Amino acid sequence: MKLYEHILKGSIHIERNFVESKLYIKMSKEISKLKYKAMYQPHSGYYGNRFQAYPVNECDPWNKYKELFVNKIENLLGCKIKNVKIRMRKMITEELLKSKTNTPYGLIHQDPENQFGAVMPFYQSNSGGTAFFEYEFDKYPDIQIGAFPNRLIIYNAKRHHAPCNDFTFKETYKLNILFDKD
Secondary structure, eight states: OOHHHHHHTTOOEEESSOSOHHHHHHHHHHHTTSOOEEEEESTTSOOSSGGGSEEEEEESOOOTTHHHHHHHHHHHHTSOEEEEEEEEEEEEHHHHHHSTTOSSBOOOBOOTTOSEEEEEESSOEEEEEEEEESSTTOSSOSEEEEEOTTOEEEEETTSEEEEEOOTTSSEEEEEEEEEEEO
């Protein structure tokens, strides 16, 4: 069975050192200089203000390295991919603490418009990262994967998941990728 088939059936793939170390360091320096737009999740809902939802700051899209990411993911999964959406996200702890989602886990959700999701953090935290839930109404995750620099996590985008909040950082950065198998 191919890796992408395992992921579509619910497995989570963790790829350490996803990009070459020198490139990762270069990217780490670039991300704080990007122009971010204050937004909220979920984008599809209406809220009185962004602090009623999950406040995020996104650079949408961050296509500078798109070809590199696509090639690496295709080689890893052993298939071509399409409908690739890449966003760099900056989370500001002060905003999260003001919001209605000032809990260890952000909003539990799926990304039904795509088959796969991937996250690569630019910080290290055992309480930050990504949590996976069996059901959207669960209070605690079945699996939680801590944030670790240059580690890509690939999962079925229709699996219930949520960001994990680590309030010990002033701000954190992570790369979010959504895509489909071609």
